[in-house]
Amino acid sequence: MGNICTLFGIITVVEAQGRKERAVELLVLYFQQRGAIKMHDDEAERLRTRLQSELPLEVFEESFERGKALEFQQVLVELLTESKNASEQ
Amino acid sequence: MSLGFPEKGNRLAEESRAILQDRNAPQEILLAFTSLLRASTYLTLTQDQYVELRQVAQAGLKIARGSGDQWHVAMFLYWAGQYARLQKQYKQAAQTGEKGLAIAERLGESWLIASFFSLLLGTVEYECGSYLEARRRFEQGLRYFKETGQPWTIAVSYGHLGNVAAALRDFPEAECCYRKRLKIFGESDGQLWETSARCSA
Numbered sequence: 001m002g003n004i005c006t007l008f009g010i011i012t013v014v015e016a017q018g019r020k021e022r023a024v025e026l027l028v029l030y031f032q033q034r035g036a037i038k039m040h041d042d043e044a045e046r047l048r049t050r051l052q053s054e055l056p057l058e059v060f061e062e063s064f065e066r067g068k069a070l071e072f073q074q075v076l077v078e079l080l081t082e083s084k085n086a087s088e089q
Numbered sequence: 090m091s092l093g094f095p096e097k098g099n100r101l102a103e104e105s106r107a108i109l110q111d112r113n114a115p116q117e118i119l120l121a122f123t124s125l126l127r128a129s130t131y132l133t134l135t136q137d138q139y140v141e142l143r144q145v146a147q148a149g150l151k152i153a154r155g156s157g158d159q160w161h162v163a164m165f166l167y168w169a170g171q172y173a174r175l176q177k178q179y180k181q182a183a184q185t186g187e188k189g190l191a192i193a194e195r196l197g198e199s200w201l202i203a204s205f206f207s208l209l210l211g212t213v214e215y216e217c218g219s220y221l222e223a224r225r226r227f228e229q230g231l232r233y234f235k236e237t238g239q240p241w242t243i244a245v246s247y248g249h250l251g252n253v254a255a256a257l258r259d260f261p262e263a264e265c266c267y268r269k270r271l272k273i274f275g276e277s278d279g280q281l282w283e284t285s286a287r288c289s290a
Contacts, residue, residue, distance in 0.1 A: 003274050009251050009267045016260045079268065080275050 003076055004033060008040045010079065015047060021063040024051050028067025029075060136176065143172035163192040163201055170209045179213050186210045200242075203233030207246050215253060224253045244273035 007030055015023040027048055034040075052060050146169040153161035166189030173182035186209040193201035207230025214223035231246035251266030 003271065005248055006251075006267050006271045006274065009248060009255065009263065010271075012255055013260050013264045013267065016255070016258070076271065076275065079271055 003072075004030065004035075005040070007033070007075075008044065011044075011047070015051070020051055020055055021059060023047070024055070024060060024063035025067035025070060026075070027051070028064055029070045029072060032068070033072045139172050139175045143169060143176070146172055159192055159196060160198070160201075163189045163196065163198070166192070167201070167204060167209060170205075170213075174209065174213055174216070177216075179217050182213050183210060186213065199233045199236040200239070203230045203237065203242065203246075206230030206233065207242075207249060211249060215249070215256070218256075220253050220256050224250065224257075227253060240273050240277045244270045247273070 007026065011023055011026045011030060014026060027044060030040075030044060055063070146165050150162060150165035150169060153159075153165055166185050170182045170185035170189060173179075173185060186205050190202065190205040190210065193205055206226050211223050211226030211230055214220075214226055227246055227249040231243065231250070234242040234246050247266045247270040251263045251270065254260070254263035254266055
């Protein structure tokens with residue numbers, strides 16, 4: 001549960017940073033992994049609608065497909081690695 | 090509060106029953122507390138059920154006060170505050186939380202104090218849009234949760250602080266908080282680190 005909530009928080013940051021394609025990828029992962037945890041669903045749906053309207057259709061669809069191929073634990077490890085690298089700089 | 094884990098909710102309810110039996114708590118408190126746990130954090134609830142659970146919390150509070158059990162008085166005030174919050178009765182939730190916090194502070198119970206700060210009063214401020222006050226509450230909660238040394242609660246506090254930072258559009262700070270949370274969960278999740286080891290091998 002904790003990692004799903006954290007993932008959603010990170011998605012909002014990624015979107016705010018203007019990394020919209022990455023936000024779409026992670027959002028797909030979020031919807032795949034959230035299971036019974038639906039506390040962010042309304043916000044996630046709004047975010048998906050916004051990203052879909054802001055990105056060209058082809059770009060959105062490509063990002064969506066990349067998101068479907070992501071592996072949850074792998075993404076968490078990548079986020080932690082990014083964190084470690086950032087703190088060492 | 091609606092997390093949808095009925096198995097975990099039921100397991101916690103059984104654990105709380107065992108704990109309360111050890112403490113020789115009155116049967117009524119045991120039943121009320123068990124009901125609250127079973128129907129609360131790990132179950133998906135309706136607004137009507139929040140109303141019912143708030144009534145159970147009030148009943149538990151009355152019993153705890155009658156038996157002079159201050160720990161349970163604080164605990165039931167916590168739940169009563171949470172259900173008021175979930176019904177969006179924020180003023181009532183804050184007032185109830187402050188009463189419970191005062192008792193928890195007198196008892197010197199770090200976990201209870203932190204729960205009032207982080208999980209109730211901070212969340213009330215956050216949901217009311219008072220982000221600076223929410224941050225102050227969450228930071229107080231984090232300080233007490235660190236005293237307890239429970240990783241999960243520390244991680245949850247960083248999540249709350251991340252949400253506040255995001256609401257204040259301080260995205261670097263939000264990212265920092267979310268990653269601290271992720272790191273703590275990662276360190277307490279063997280599966281994640283097994284994956285990490287495979288990736289780096």
